[in-house]
Amino acid sequence: MFKRNKTAGRPDPSERLEPGPEPRAHIPLPADLFVDHDAAVAGQAQLKHWLDEAYEEFEKRGGPQSLPGYGKPLVIPTGDVMNTILKNAGIPHPWVLLRQTILEAMEDTVRLMDRKPDDAEIDRQLADINRRIVQMNVEAPSLTLHRRKVTRDTIREQIEKWR
Known part of the structure; x- marks a missing residue:
């Protein structure tokens, strides 16, 4: 064993500590001795x-x-694993929930348009619906699921397409 050199922090070979017992080598026993x-x-x-x-x-x-399904071909899910897990759990995707929320808001707006066609609240609701449509288009996994923004003139037509 060596003393540490105070300046360099390295062992100084010229200064040895008193000799001590050398560590014994560990001899592993065969695994057969440990197994009954x-x-x-x-x-x-x-x-x-x-x-x-x-x-x-x-x-x-x-x-x-x-067993249930005996004799029927196995259905092996493809694509996104998360989609499969959500589907098996009966939980709709967040963008599907958003789509349902947008459709309900569109129906509320049409009812308001029928009662008060000149109400400024209609424009505020249309702006909110269009903001949500943009968000849904970002979250939807395919371009075929994207929807157009709505206006006072197109909202009724869009509701029919969304159903």
Whole structure:
């Protein structure tokens, strides 16, 4: 062992500490000494027995013929994994929810136009609807799902296209 050189922070070979015991080399033992072979064989036999029992019980209940979808082709989802997860969970995409919200706002605006055609609130609602349409177009995964902005003249036509 060496003393540290105070100026450089490196060991100084000229100054040795008193000799101490050298660390002993670690000799790993073979893995066979740590494994109880009889217990391992018994565990594997027990697992095989349990699997055989489970399969026999499955066969008694009708086997694969009793499973839903037996004989039908497997449907392997393609595309975005998140889309598949949301679809299986029954949760619509955020852009679909936004589309529904926009459609409801458009219907509210048409009702307001029928009651008060010259109301300034209509223009404010149309601006809000158009802002949401732009947001939906950004979030929608395909250009075919994009929608046009609406005006007082086109809102009724657009509602019919959106349904």
